[in-house]
Amino acid sequence: MSQTSDQMELREDDIRKHYPAALSMLEGFDHAPRIAKPAEAAAAPERSSGIGSRRAFRSTTPGLVTRRTARSEGVQLIARIEGADGGDALTSPVQAHVLQGLRRALAIALAIGEQYSDRTGLSDLKRQNLEGALPAGKKAEFSEGLSAEALAVLYTFANATSFLLADHAGEDTVEVGEVDEILTENAQLALHGVLWELDQDVATHGADDVKTAATVLAFAEQVMGKVAARASTANGLAAFTGASWKVEDDGLTIQGFTPARKAKGTTLTMTFKKPNEVVGNHIAKYQAMKLSKMLMAYDFDRRLNPFAELGGFIFTFMGDGKPGTGKTTLIQMMAGLINDYCKVAGYAFRYQNFGIDNIDSYQGKSGQNAKAFVQNVLDPGVIGFGTIDDIDQIAGKRGDRQSSAGQQEVTAVFMEAFAGANTVVRGNCTFGMFSNYPENVDDALRQRAGARFLVDGPQTREDYIDILALLMGKKHDIPLGDHELFAAQEIKKAVAASFESHARPHEEGLAKVFERVQAQIGDLDTIAKMGTYLKAIQEADERFTGRAIKNITDAVKVRAMDFELPDEWMENPDLFLFRDYDTKRAMIEDLRQPITIDMVLQEVNRYADSEFRYADKSDEVAIENMVRDFGRQEEAKRRYLEGKG
Template identity: 70%
Template sequence: MSLDSDQMELREDDIQRHYAAAERMLEGFDHSPRIARPRQQLTLDEKEISPGIGRTRRLRSTTPGLATRSTGRPDGVHLGERIATSKGGDPLMSPLQATVQHGLRRSIAIALAIGECWAERNGLLELKQANLSGSLASSRRTEFTELLAAEALISTHVLANALAWLLLDHGSETQVEVGELQELVTDNAQLALHGVLWELDQIVALHASDDVHLVAALLAWTEQLLEKVVLRAENAPRLGSFTASVWRVEADRLTLRGFEPARRGGSSNLNMVFKRPEEVIGNHIAKHQAQRLARMVMAYDFERRMNPFAELGGFIFTFMGDGKPGTGKTTLIQMMAGLIHDYCQVAGYPFRYQNFGVDNIDSYQGKSGQNAKAFIHHVMDPSVIGFGTIDDIDQIAGKRGDRQSSAGQQEVTAVLMEAFAGANTVVRGNCTFGMFSNYPENVDDALRQRAGARFLVDGPKTREDYIDILHLLLGSHHGIPLGKHELYSSQSIKQA
């Protein structure tokens, strides 16, 4: 296996060494929640009390690990048993339940192993030993607290990231809303893992009515936990070494790059009709630029995650194709997607195409922006060759200051501006985005300036072009003589 210069391999022996500790977490542990409240319904005595009668606040100790009143189950948290009995009264564990338990144990072990390796590299183990022996200097207590919080964030993130990776093949279209996670305690790694697993135990109890909902609940929990940890890690100190590092678990083909979610380089299923270059009538300049860009994208190096054209200059990350209606913008999209698809088929690369359309504009506040972010992340996945299109962008992205634009269109405009030329935009050269419009003057000025190139889609112009397009539309169901005309000969690139 060839590793990148910044990539570290997590050995299988280091992972299996933590299997016993992971198994004990699944068998049972005690946890007294610090932040979250139990998700179970109110008990009978709480329901019978009138809302007008005041109640005294229960006292709860703030000492870590000191249990007060039972919160989840009367005898602690038994996540393994909870998963095994999630299907109802069936005493036998289903194969999917066993897979979920195995994935949880594996994910916890990976989280503990990476947390231990990180703690050893950053001097946290020495500080832990000094703290246990009572010899920790007062001048290093702040550093010790910050390193403990960093280890807690790393462990919880790796747990969610690894579990989402291991359960990805078992997911379905079923969706489960688990709400916002609250019990993320960063005092230390063990307390953080206990807190998130305590909340997972309650989510499984409420939502896992069968195997399908069990996996959906776990995947929804991992998604919410990843978002929570990433937000918390933005302002947390001592995390630079983990953010810049890459960990590889070869047995699971899992690559962890800092706080980025692990993605699989899978191709998308394309349900579109590809067009050959000779089937694009006219549009010689746009067709020439599209063919060049398709070849540039294929120069992407998956190991270095960089394209030489992006380093040397000349790579078109975003472009805008504009022209009058009926001049061939959709045909140009089909041609470029077909070229990249065929190139990837020959090279054995995963290819991902996605179009952002009007149906992605939602009436709920914030949902349109989320759809736009998901579209950007899906195409920019560094493990695939991506091509994203936004057809009729003048109808999708709202112009700032335009009162006729909806809130969803304004959200899409903000997301696209940040993604195409924002402070955090990284152009690796593995993907390109095309914006197409019949009326580019209706697109927001700042968003239109984000386009690195303009493709003129002017349609057929010459007599030969109109003969070719007429023959293309009629097909073989005509007997009109062509004379001395050679079909599609004028559609080849001669000069630009």
């Protein structure tokens, strides 16, 4: 989660010196596939009668002795891409841009490989290997270094390709399938393998310029995913993952196995809501307003948010409530606030919703859609807000026979993205899951929501008067009567009352546990007594695990940040947003509140109330389903016996 300061510039001279080697790869080389199977349509086209179909390729990796392999036709990507336009003799602008992007990406990848070799001492081992003087005791280290360099070079190539060709990402998409020819013996062979497979994919899918560009982009995404997965279990990559390189001319930052995305915002067409248009839902509204401002504290240079470092940042949250209580309105309010703040600061804002239309019958496509959604929101170059509305319909419960394969894929992706081994919380984005029926969400996925927003709609007489007046509008002459409009929606007063109400549990099952523990040990005013209460909750509901305790303590830290950043800080970016990271961190620390026992007890009850509410509903639904199943079995037996008789 910490952000490295080990950033350096990848100089243009260091990139351009690899242009000849990159061009040579695009012009032609020989490669015999080891893992993937060649497609029938993959023969490289002849460019003219005077140009042969093969071009010999010489090694460009100093110190690497390699064995040349051959096949009857070489890989000629330039010819392949130029031929993907129905036989037009002239190179189109799109073809030129794709080829220039591939050459540039290859050169950047080779430059990163060179930097990795120098930083790790691999370049010295290559020299010794070339001279035949590599000590026997160094062979394992040499092999591991070559493999790590290959992974770094492969990922950088795919990452840079995706970044440089992002302007050609349009509505047309191509399904290239999984990339198989991932070879990691050394960087040169690794690049040969993926370029060979790219040649196969362009031959299969590149019917025209648009499809060719889409094929290259889809291929780059597949390579990044495959290589990142392979790298998660590889050794020797600290020199690559622990540093970052800035390619100034392209605005590209290479930072380990993190995808680089062009900082493009989303043009939003939704109807935004102002906070005073959200009636009731006081705690949910207050936390959404705070979170909107928290996101704006993100530092694009350090790629970290002080709130994420200090504690109290909400990376994932779940908003649940009955139908019609205001979940959509809450999303519209929060998206509107962030959008307005980003406009003032000049930041790119990206909002994306993952809906039921992203579930696909094609095997693996739903998971790919979920991964793309997560990566788009996580992009460290933007302020991101991702929502998953009606998550109970989208993410399947594991073991539920009614869930489709696509829903199960989505559940697996979200579980890994929200609290997996590789999850990095930078503080530039947040994910909100919303549901009318949270009891139908997989327990483990639901518990990955670090905060709970109970969206219960208007509650008091004043709330109902306010929402009626709001929705009636102004085109009438009906008097308001004895009522101060929106006074009940004064956020600080309403929130204080809402928090205080959680001094005791709301759910009946939890209230019994609370009263029993309090009768045994008295007021819950020490950590030991609070721990006793937590254990009693776990005994009443075994789903109350260590992750629940983490979510509770995170919520307490949020309460310690129980302040809104001043509005003037959002209106005048120079006061806060444009300050350096350390200054912003110090300004936030000055506003931090002390943690009290009341805060802890309220957050324990708030979280446990939600779990008991979900569990009770989940159990009741399961019982009702079993009753229906038993009834169907009895009816089936009756019909069977009647038919037999």
